Every structure is written in structure tokens, then in C-alpha cells.
Amino acid sequence: MTGSDGGMAWPMDRGTTLKLLVGFAVALVLVYLLGAVIGWDRTIERLRTADLYWVGVACVSTLLCLLAWTKTWQVVLGAAGVNVPFRKLVVTFYAATFANYITPMGQAGGEPFIAYILSRDTEANYEQSLASVVTADLLRMLPFFNVGLVGLGYLLLQSQLPEGTEQFAALLLGLAITLPVGIVLAWRYRDAVQRAVVRLFAPLATRTDRFTVEGVRKRIDRLYESIDLIAESPWDLLVAVAFAYVGWVLFALPLYFSGLALGLEISLLLVAFLVPVTVIAGSTPLPGGLAAIEGSLVVLLTALLAFTADEALAVTTVYRLTSYWFVVGVGGIATFWVLARV
Known part of the structure; x- marks a missing residue:
């Protein structure tokens, strides 16, 4: 979408915001129903015993994770010829993560917003911004699948997969194989990709003056040039x-x-399997994978570690508070900061 100044138009209109709010409402209802089935009373009792020291450590780990990924982004931008001070980029990346965490379908849904923020907040144009976002996202996906396969191998060496987890393992293995192949094909057959995207946008171009078919074609060319x-x-x-x-x-x-x-120990090798699987499960039409991640993690913890349902839900709740809601809060503040300065 193009604004009057030739740049990207603001991608979060009132209709999109309303859809996000409805999505959050639906997801929170589903999370509540999950707890209602398991028993919120027992879960809350367990949560009251939580050691706040480890909760704080989990939050710090999340913040440091975002700093490391900011550095990934800075290096990729530098390779594209765009130099941004790390201190400035940290705030931008937190805002970008906020966009991903509140957008359905995760990375794919938030990338236009992220590229918009980056192009307005740095010297990069929109195509450079989108290229850096896509490249950094792909680089960050490597550990998810590589380490996830290590965790899967650990489970297979220990014993057979418990009933109900085979689908998760098959999904992880399938994506670890098909995604790299898909990326290579999209790179090798870029002309076919361009034609497919142009064909997709052509009917829309006849109904709006916000973009043209030729404009879409040029943007794809500049995107590939930046990559x-x-x-x-x-x-x-x-x-x-x-x-x-x-x-x-x-x-x-x-x-x-x-x-x-x-007071419940989860093997680090098992964590290597659980986290990628729950991220995959979170690729749903609901913001941040809400309900899907909670439900799948409860199922996996009870199946793999014989946790009781309330123990699994308590661990899941602490995990989501420290890895999701904490980031939504910090990222939301960063988003207001970024929008104020652009």
C-alpha cells in the first residue's frame, strides 16, 4: 500500500485493529475454558507457590533473547548497506516483536507492519526493510528446527513417543524438511514467484488506486535485489x-x-523439542498463538512428563506470562515510543 508521499501507508487501520481485538477476546475465552476444564482453583493454588526468583530469571532470559535477535537484525541490515545504532534498533525490534505477537499467523502476519516501522524509523526504504525482516526471520528459524530435531532425537532414544505426541513430532520433522526446500525453490524460481504474486494482486489493483500491478512487480524486483x-x-x-x-x-x-x-524439572533436551512444537502449534488465526500454544503445551507436558493437568497448566501459565505477555507489555511501550518519534 502506498501513501501520498510515495512511502508505505499505515498498515494497521481501524478494521484491522477491531479484528485483532476480537481475536484476542476469542483466544482468551478459549484459554479460560481450558483452565475451567482442568480446574482453575487447583492451578491458581500451584501458581501461588511459584518462586518469584525463577519467574524473574525467565523474564530476563526473554529480554536477553530479544537483544540477541536485535543483533541478528542489525547485522543483516548492515549487510544490506543500512547502518542503524544498536540502541535505536533495540526499541524498533521490540515494537516489531509486539506486532508479531499480536498478529494472527505470527511472523507472516506482522512482517508488513515491521517493515513499515523499520522504513520510517531508519534510512532503509521499504524493500530493504522487508528484505532484512524476511532474511532475519529465516535465520532465526534455523535454530528452531535444528535444535528441535535434536530434542526429537532425544525422545526417540529414550523411548517410543507417548500416544498423542506422534502428530507433533511428524509436524516438526515435516516442516524441518519442507521449509528449507520451499525457500530454495522460491529463490531459484523467483520469476515464477513474481508472476504468481502479480496474478494474485491483479484483481485487487482494478478495485483500488492504493497500488498498481506494475508497482507490485517493481517492489518484488527490489525485494529480491535487497536479498x-x-x-x-x-x-x-x-x-x-x-x-x-x-x-x-x-x-x-x-x-x-x-x-x-x-518445583517441577523439565529436561533441557525436552525443552528443545517442546518449544519449537508449541511455536508451530501457535501458527493459528488467533493472535500470538493464544489457546493453541497453551493447549498443546498442557497436552505435551502431561504426556511426556506425567505432570498432572493442573501442574502442566501452571507451568504453561508461568511460561506464557514470562515469554509472551511480558513481551507484549514491553513491546507495546516500545511501539508507542517508535510511533511517537516517526
Whole structure:
């Protein structure tokens, strides 16, 4: 979408905001019903025993994770020829994460908003911004699947997968194979991708003057050019991947710390399996994977560790408070800060 100044128009209109609010309302109702089935009284009793020290450690781990991923983003931007001070980019990345966390379908849904913020808050144009966002997202996906497969291997070596978890394991394995293949194909057959996207937008272009078919084609060309420029810096990409792995470890640790907060130990290798699987399960039409992540994590904890349902829900609640709602709060503040300065 293009504004009157030739830049990107604000992507969060009133209708989109209303849909997000409705999505949150539906998701929270589903989370409440999950707790009602398990028993909120027993779960709350367990939550009252939580060690606040470990809750705080989980929150710190989440913050450090975002700092590491900010560094990934900064390195990728630098490879694209855009230099942004780390201190400034941290706030922008927190706002970007907020967009992803409140948008249905996670990364895919929030990327236009993120690219908009980045293009308005830095010297990058929209195509450079989107290219850096896409590249950084792909680099951050590597640890999710690689380490997730390590966790899956650990489970298979220990024993057979408990009943009800085979689907999660198959989904993880399938995505670990198909996503890299899909990325390679999209890169190799970029002309076909461009034609498909243009064909998709062509009917819309006849109904609005906010974009044209030729404009869409040019934006795709500039997007691929920006990604080409990033790909020409292998050392920068290696550094970015290293920070992506550090960030992933810090992203996964809050689940381990949430168990410690309630006196329940979860193996780190099991965490390596659980976190990617729940992220995949969270790719639903509801904001932030709400309800889907909570439900799948409760099922997995009870199946893999023989936790009682209220124990599993208590751990899940602490985990989501420290890894999701905490980020929504901090990221929301960052978003207002960024919008005020652009």
C-alpha cells in the first residue's frame, strides 16, 4: 500500500485493529475454558507457590533473547548497506516483536507492519526493510528446527513417543524438511514467484488506486535485489546466525525456568523439542498463538512428563506470562515510543 508521499501507508487501520481485538477476546475465552476444564482453583493454588526468583530469571532470559535477535537484525541490515545504532534498533525490534505477537499467523502476519516501522524509523526504504525482516526471520528459524530435531532425537532414544505426541513430532520433522526446500525453490524460481504474486494482486489493483500491478512487480524486483545484496556477505550472515542461535537458547529457557519456579524439572533436551512444537502449534488465526500454544503445551507436558493437568497448566501459565505477555507489555511501550518519534 502506498501513501501520498510515495512511502508505505499505515498498515494497521481501524478494521484491522477491531479484528485483532476480537481475536484476542476469542483466544482468551478459549484459554479460560481450558483452565475451567482442568480446574482453575487447583492451578491458581500451584501458581501461588511459584518462586518469584525463577519467574524473574525467565523474564530476563526473554529480554536477553530479544537483544540477541536485535543483533541478528542489525547485522543483516548492515549487510544490506543500512547502518542503524544498536540502541535505536533495540526499541524498533521490540515494537516489531509486539506486532508479531499480536498478529494472527505470527511472523507472516506482522512482517508488513515491521517493515513499515523499520522504513520510517531508519534510512532503509521499504524493500530493504522487508528484505532484512524476511532474511532475519529465516535465520532465526534455523535454530528452531535444528535444535528441535535434536530434542526429537532425544525422545526417540529414550523411548517410543507417548500416544498423542506422534502428530507433533511428524509436524516438526515435516516442516524441518519442507521449509528449507520451499525457500530454495522460491529463490531459484523467483520469476515464477513474481508472476504468481502479480496474478494474485491483479484483481485487487482494478478495485483500488492504493497500488498498481506494475508497482507490485517493481517492489518484488527490489525485494529480491535487497536479498541478493545481503546474500553477498557470507561472514555477516554467519555472525547473524550465531546470534540467532544464542537468541533461541534464551527464548527456550523460560520454559525450563517456569518449571523450576513451581518445583517441577523439565529436561533441557525436552525443552528443545517442546518449544519449537508449541511455536508451530501457535501458527493459528488467533493472535500470538493464544489457546493453541497453551493447549498443546498442557497436552505435551502431561504426556511426556506425567505432570498432572493442573501442574502442566501452571507451568504453561508461568511460561506464557514470562515469554509472551511480558513481551507484549514491553513491546507495546516500545511501539508507542517508535510511533511517537516517526
